[in-house]
Amino acid sequence: MSKIERDPVTGYTTTGHDWNGIKELNSPIPRAVIIFIIITHLAALVGWILLPTWPLGRTFTKGVLGIDQKTDLAADIAAANTARADWMAQMTTLDFDAIRADPDLMARALETAAPIFGQNCEPCHGKGGTGGPGFPRLSDNTWIWGGTAADIAETITVGINSDHPDSRFAQMPAFGRDEMLDRAQIGMMTRYVQTLSNGVIPGDPSEAAMLFQENCAACHGEDARGVEGTGAPNLTDAAWIYGGDAASIWQTLMNGRQGHMPTWQHRLSTADIRMLALYVETMPERAQ
Template identity: 70%
Template sequence: MSVEERDPVSGYLTTGHDWNGIKELNSPVPRIVFAFMVVTHLYALVAWVLLPTWPLGQTFTRGLLGLDQKTAVAADLATADAARAGWTQALATLEFDTVRADPDLMARALTTAAPLYGQNCQACHGADGIGGPGFPRLKDGIWLWGGTADEIATTLRVGINAAHPDTHYAQMPAFGRDELLARAEISVLTDYVRTLGNGVIPADPAEGAVLFQTNCAACHGEDARGVEGSGAPNLTDANWVYGGDALSIRNTLIVGRQGQMPSWQSRLTEAEIRAMALYIEGLSGVAP
């Protein structure tokens, strides 16, 4: 029969385990632990009844309190929309000149547009509209489809080569891939386009000029300065969307170009589109 040993200091029985003179005590679990377990179990039972708890396939038990975070968030958004309704309605309907003349409304528009630009446009056009390979720069005041707030808003609504029925449409043929020009002609035209700093002289008898007038002038203009609103860029300045070096120009002539921008009409409200138009218009620093 075992003999119980009691610790003389604490008064607790030992378990009989001894590690180099250190004896393990058979101390009881603190009562507070039992109390905590009782409280948590009671809370769980009450929560099962009052709060959304059990999954039921595609739904769940709603609980007696009917609490739902999705409903709460929707209510918060509705409250926020109601608070914003006054100035968003004004932004969506007033003329841009009227909006610009109202400092408070203009400030709200730009404050709203800045994060929208970061979320929807920055990935392609870069921070602050600095552009990137294949994506136009928005800071230089040079526009393919027009740079007024009204024109920018239209471009945002319909997109470029997008699914919108009224989308801006522009496509440069693949002169090489589709065998519209011979490789030798593409080489001549490449060299000619690189010399267009002073514009095209229509009467220039050089082979490159003749090729340009025959194949390119219909879109880019006889003077190669582009046609705003058609998507055909100016070829006489230093602003290139796909690159102005010989290799880039040659590649453009061979494979063609068809830049795309989505229509934002189904993703942004009219007020947000117009706020974005004012914001983008301001990136160029050109006064309306």
């Protein structure tokens, strides 16, 4: 039988393990640790009894207190909807001028619309409505389909080139691909469009100016400033949806463009759409 060795300082026996003269003591677990373990196990037992705890196939133990976070959340949402029912009804029934004239109501509209924009519009139009390739900038005062809240609400509702029966529709023809213009004419028109920052020169006898009047003026206007509400943008400003460099313009003329904006009628409520329209309408003002 091995001899039991006891540490002369603490009085505890050793385990027999020795590391370079350092011997491991067979000391008991501290009382504080034992008390902590007992308390935590008792707390867990109480939690099992009082709270939803154990999964049982498709259900779970409900607990004596009957706490259900899903039900609580639904109740909180219902209470919030009840609390804002009055002013949300005003968003649907009042005209935009009346909403703008009420500072508190307008503030509620903008505050509520901000996350709606972030969740539904920002992925395409960018944070703050800064736009991007193929998606118009909303934070300037350049509008294709009209920039009033009523115009914007209509665009949000029906979309552009969407499956809504009343969708706004616009398409830039593929002048090159469909052989309406040859490559030389496409190049000529590309250079001409880049010179339009000051508008069309009346009576310009150049071949490029004549090609523009014959092929483009019907949509973009004889002065190239676009026709709001038709989807044809102004070509004399610095706002470009697909890019104003030579390569982008050439690509637009060659292969055409047909943007798409979905209809939001089935995803957003009428009140949401109207608040969002007011939010987008005021974006240029906030961007200054």
